[in-house]
Amino acid sequence: MEVDPVAFKEAARAAWERSAAGWDAHTPAVHRWLAAATETMLDLAAVGPGSRVLDVAAGAGDQTLAIARRVGPTGRVLANDLSPALLALARSRCRKAGFDGVETMAGDAESLRVEPESFDVAVCRLGLMLFPRPVHALRAMRQALVAGGRSCSLVFGRPDRNPCVAVLMKTAVAHAGVPMPDPGRPGGLFSLGIPGALERIHEEAGFREIAVSVVDAPFELPSAGHYIDFIRSSASPIQQILASLDAGRQQAAWDDMRERLEIFRDGDRWVGPNELLRVSARR
Numbered sequence: 001m002e003v004d005p006v007a008f009k010e011a012a013r014a015a016w017e018r019s020a021a022g023w024d025a026h027t028p029a030v031h032r033w034l035a036a037a038t039e040t041m042l043d044l045a046a047v048g049p050g051s052r053v054l055d056v057a058a059g060a061g062d063q064t065l066a067i068a069r070r071v072g073p074t075g076r077v078l079a080n081d082l083s084p085a086l087l088a089l090a091r092s093r094c095r096k097a098g099f100d101g102v103e104t105m106a107g108d109a110e111s112l113r114v115e116p117e118s119f120d121v122a123v124c125r126l127g128l129m130l131f132p133r134p135v136h137a138l139r140a141m142r143q144a145l146v147a148g149g150r151s152c153s154l155v156f157g158r159p160d161r162n163p164c165v166a167v168l169m170k171t172a173v174a175h176a177g178v179p180m181p182d183p184g185r186p187g188g189l190f191s192l193g194i195p196g197a198l199e200r201i202h203e204e205a206g207f208r209e210i211a212v213s214v215v216d217a218p219f220e221l222p223s224a225g226h227y228i229d230f231i232r233s234s235a236s237p238i239q240q241i242l243a244s245l246d247a248g249r250q251q252a253a254w255d256d257m258r259e260r261l262e263i264f265r266d267g268d269r270w271v272g273p274n275e276l277l278r279v280s281a282r283r
């Protein structure tokens with residue numbers, strides 16, 4: 001399916017700018033959700049003291065801080081994101097933790113301009129699948145790496161392994177009376193969950209030693225309501241689907257989604273099944 005990448009990214013930038021404060025407020029929950037997956041991503045990329053790391057689509061900087069901690073005072077961290085508001089929050093998160101040296105660069109990852117061969121590692125946590133032309137971003141990441149440099153990214157896996165998103169989508173389109181979007185559409189949450197997609201784009205970008213593995217990352221929260229709050233605070237496609245409804249009908253849709261998500265209640269906690277894919281590669 002064709003998308004206009006310029007218009008798509010402008011809409012994404014505006015949506016993330018609007019959601020920046022809400023996404024930032026959910027950082028502790030995102031941190032708990034992705035802590036183990038993030039550490040493995042950084043292990044596989046061999047991030048350690050002195051590493052120079054490019055963090056693509058860094059958002060509010062949760063993984064940026066983890067990288068800064070690992071690389072220490074002799075390393076370098078450059079965080080990129082489409083949203084300047086999110087990057088300002090990432091910078092402030094790192095400064096508050098004592099990492100004043102973390103650099104930021106606002107802009108589109110698909111046309112990243114950094115000095116060639118100036119990084120040992122490039123990572124991208126839950127960003128790559130949101131780019132309409134991810135191979136462009138991977139080429140830019142590869143170009144930023146020294147020979148033998150490593151890249152590691154996390155993306156959403158198959159839709160059937162991420163049933164909470166399916167519940168949200170199905171319920172939202174039913175309320176809005178619109179067709180279900182194609183799960184594999186470029187820039188969609190599941191665009192790189194299709195078997196073979198990550199290998200193909202990494203090969204196309206010129207990477208070698210490409211390895212993809214499945215990561216089980218259940219999202220544990222106190223309740224389905226907390227999950228709905230998280231989704232409402234992020235730049236998710238659900239808001240777009242519901243945009244044509246008035247406030248009352250939107251609220252009814254959110255209430256319906258929350259009720260349906262109760263199937264994932266487990267005693268006094270709520271655990272949303274979630275499967276990610278991790279891809280590591282070398283220049």
Ligand SMILES: C[S@@+](CC[C@H](N)C(=O)[O-])C[C@H]1O[C@@H](n2cnc3c(N)ncnc32)[C@H](O)[C@@H]1O
Nearest residue numbers: 016057058059081082083108109125126127130
């Ligand atoms: C799901 S959030 C992940 C943020 C962060 N990496 C994390 O895991 O907490 C996706 C991020 O991708 C960024 N993004 C989307 N499209 C982008 C693009 N074309 N270039 C750079 N960043 C982009 C958004 O602004 C947002 O911060």
